[in-house]
Amino acid sequence: MPELPEVESVRRGLVDHLAGRRVTEVEVCHPRAVRRHPAGAADLRARLVGRRLGEPARRGKYLWVPVADDDQALVAHLGMSGQFRIVDPGSARHPHVRAVLGLSDGQELWFVDQRTFGGLAVEPVQDGVPCSVTHIALDPFDARFDLAATVDRMRRRRTEVKRALLDQTLVSGVGNIYADEALWRSRLHPRRPTAGLTRAQARSVLVDARAVMSEALAVGGTSFDALYVDVNGGSGYFARSLSAYGREGQPCDRCGTPIRREAFANRSSAFCPACQRAPRRSPGPPSLRLRRSSDRGRVRGSRP
């Protein structure tokens, strides 16, 4: 699933192919791919054809390509399964191609997306950021990312630490895989209340999130299957370095205890039950206690 390291790998792959090139044609193959462009496919096409593209940029999991000499950008979110591919013209169409851009060097840019959670839009840009990205927090790779301020904001939340890590308005770029990895590294249970974290713990999990994403980026991201590949169709190699995510039942790299998986907020959490001890159910504010006991998920998919 594309999280920050995967999106950044894609962005880097696009730079040489898009910056300075003109868009010669736009074909929208699936209406859902442009659902976040309210004016529709024809309008999106009209805003791009004949225009020159700038250098691809990114914040969190959002990717955008500025339109040169204009205050607009082509904004993309890869969702769960989105890909950009640079291909030779006339290549046999991948079954999940949702949009095709013709480029002035003769190549084609494909937006491929099996599950159609991703999409494209052309949006106005203000202060260098497309309008649908303004509500997204800075990611830990941004030079302006303020670690101390993010620590304070996290500790003021009344939620659980994993929910906070996944909240793109607090810190962006972290998804389920790297959240689980960061929590494992910091030895924090995913359900630990953020309000009960020390400054050092909150800082640790944010620093670990940045570190694990940096290591993943260095090897091209995490590929479990063909759903995440780079612009040339290549896989990333970080899956073999994961310590928690996808390792249910396998021994913890630190202590050997089998990794456990539990349902969590419509997804799953993988963690070491020995290294990452569950929070005590009390004390805590009554509201938090109530909420915690009422939405506890069932254990699913446990292996012998």
Add this chain to the structure above:
DNA sequence: AACCACACCTGTTCGC
């Protein structure tokens, strides 16, 4: 204002 559950999708895997 802050927080949470859920809809949105489709290909694959699993259990019966």
Add this chain to the structure above:
DNA sequence: TGCGAACAGGTGTGGT
């Protein structure tokens, strides 16, 4: 063997 349920999960929205 075949069928259907479960599962993967990021984001926007609407409800509390």
